[in-house]
Amino acid sequence: MNCFAGLCSSQDEQDASQKNMAINKDLKRYRKSFENQLRxxxxxxxxxxxxxxxxxxxxxxxxxxSTKEREQMKKPIYSNICNSIKTMIEFIEQADIPLEDSQLIEDTEWMTNNVAEDGSVTAENSEFFDRAERLWHSDVIQEAYRRANEYQLLDSTKYFFDDIERIRKLDYLPSDQDMLQARIIxxxxxxxxxxxxxxxxxxxxxxxxxxxxxxxxxxxxxxxxxxxxxxxxxxxxxxxxxxxxxxxxxxxxxxxxxxxxxxxxxxxxxxxxxxxxxxxxxxxxxxxxxxxxxxxxxxxxxxxxxxxxxxxxxxxxxxxxxxxxxxxxxxxxxxxxxxxxxxxxxxxxxxxxxxxxxx
Known part of the structure; x- marks a missing residue:
């Protein structure tokens, strides 16, 4: 009887050992699963x-x-540029900052009257880019930029305007940095x-x-x-x-x-x-x-x-x-x-x- 009990005991130990190995295997797989899936x-x-x-x-x-994604981002980037220049012009008007130069007056009026709110321009809109670039280098727009905390201006404004010569080219394709700087809500x-x-x-x-x-x-x-x-x-x-x-x-x-x-x-x-x-x-x-x-x-x-x-x-x-x-x-x-x-x-x-x- 003792021998039979010993055999039972040995079998129980073997079963327990196998179960323990299975548990450890599951735990290892469980750990690997959690280690590899992070939300x-x-x-x-x-x-x-x-x-x-x-x-x-x-x-x-x-x-x-991808190239397709870069092509698709061109419109939002142009929209960011349009939004920025129009926003700065609106601030100039609200803050009563004088426009003493006749060319600046003409450029701001053109922007107000010809650029849609959604900023739907393309590289073919050379007149827009000519006027936008000229405005960006003017003293009044630079003052508006320095006072950007007083209104809502995109953080990427300076980045895009400082590189507008490249961005306005007909064969323009956004770089990684352009993609990072582009703002879409x-x-x-x-x-x-x-x-x-x-x-x-x-x-x-x-x-x-x-x-x-x-x-x-x-x-x-x-x-x-x-x-x-x-x-x-x-x-x-x-x-x-x-x-x-x-x-x-x-x-x-x-x-x-x-x-x-x-x-x-x-x-x-x-x-x-x-x-x-x-x-x-x-x-x-x-x-x-x-x-x-x-x-x-x-x-x-x-x-x-x-x-x-x-x-x-x-x-x-x-x-x-x-x-x-x-x-x-x-x-x-x-x-x-x-x-x-x-x-x-x-x-x-x-x-x-x-x-x-x-x-």
Missing amino acids: LLLLGAGESGKSTIVKQMRVIYSTGF TTGIFETKFIVKGATFHMFDVGGQRSERRKWIQCFADVTGIIYIVATSAYNQYLREDTSQNRLVESLELFTSIWKNRWLSQVSVVLFLNKCDLLKEKIEVSDMGDYFDDYDGGCDYENAKGFIRSKFLAIGIATETRRLYPHFTIATDTANIKRVFTDVKDIILHFHLAEFGLV
């Missing part, structure tokens, strides 16, 4: 640079942009898939305007991590949808609501303090202290960066299961985003595996 949600206020980050992922980790939810060192990322870009934010909740399920994007250069600007609300204040308030959201309480957050190149230009001529009473760093770029960073860190207080990881970024700088995203991938992956006890 990232891009959040932030409008015009913070979310869509540019998505485009960078395609440039860095995927096949980039995001409405709805867009998914981009790409692979980084064996890990598959599903990145979701959601419109940041207030009217779009109600759609965010649809993306919260099974989120691996959040990248929250802030336009640091927007400290002296106001929302398109609410001209009484400072854009940086809006970003801080929005971040507070995300950090405190109970559905996201276990989700790691990476903070992209974006548009640092524009911040560096602005801080030299526009004192942040005029917009934030607790700022006393003057026109120093590093002081300005540190101040904005501290504002968000004060909200995103670390817990046992969650931390905020800030990075200073320039979304249009491919090398910068590639370097930063290498760190982001490691951070997100670590927390993702830790959530399931796999590290």
Whole structure:
């Protein structure tokens, strides 16, 4: 009987060993599956640079942009240029900035009367480009550009106008940088898939305007991590949808609501303090202290960066299961985003595996 019991015991041990091996095999496969499927949600206020980050992922980790996509982007780029020049002309009129040159008067009147709101021009519209280029180099338009924080002007304005000779050519095909600089308002939810060192990322870009934010909740399920994007250069600007609300204040308030959201309480957050190149230009001529009473760093770029960073860190207080990881970024700088995203991938992956006890 004891021998029979021993045989049973041996058989039980063998069965247990096989089950254990099967469990370990499943766990290994489970771990590999989770390691290789990462869902990232891009959040932030409008015009913070979310869509540019998505485009960078395609440039860095995927096949980039096809010739067809570049051709299709020509119209939005021309529209951006039209929008910028018309917006600056409208500001000149509203601010009562005098046009003393008869040629400038003629050019502004022509733009007002002949350029549609949708900016439907092509490279064949040589008269438009002649007048736009002449206006851009005028003192009055340059003054309007310097005062861009007083109204709504695209961040890409200077980039496109400084290179308008190339853009207006009949054989023009947008470069990678043109594609990154082009502004198209995001409405709805867009998914981009790409692979980084064996890990598959599903990145979701959601419109940041207030009217779009109600759609965010649809993306919260099974989120691996959040990248929250802030336009640091927007400290002296106001929302398109609410001209009484400072854009940086809006970003801080929005971040507070995300950090405190109970559905996201276990989700790691990476903070992209974006548009640092524009911040560096602005801080030299526009004192942040005029917009934030607790700022006393003057026109120093590093002081300005540190101040904005501290504002968000004060909200995103670390817990046992969650931390905020800030990075200073320039979304249009491919090398910068590639370097930063290498760190982001490691951070997100670590927390993702830790959530399931796999590290």
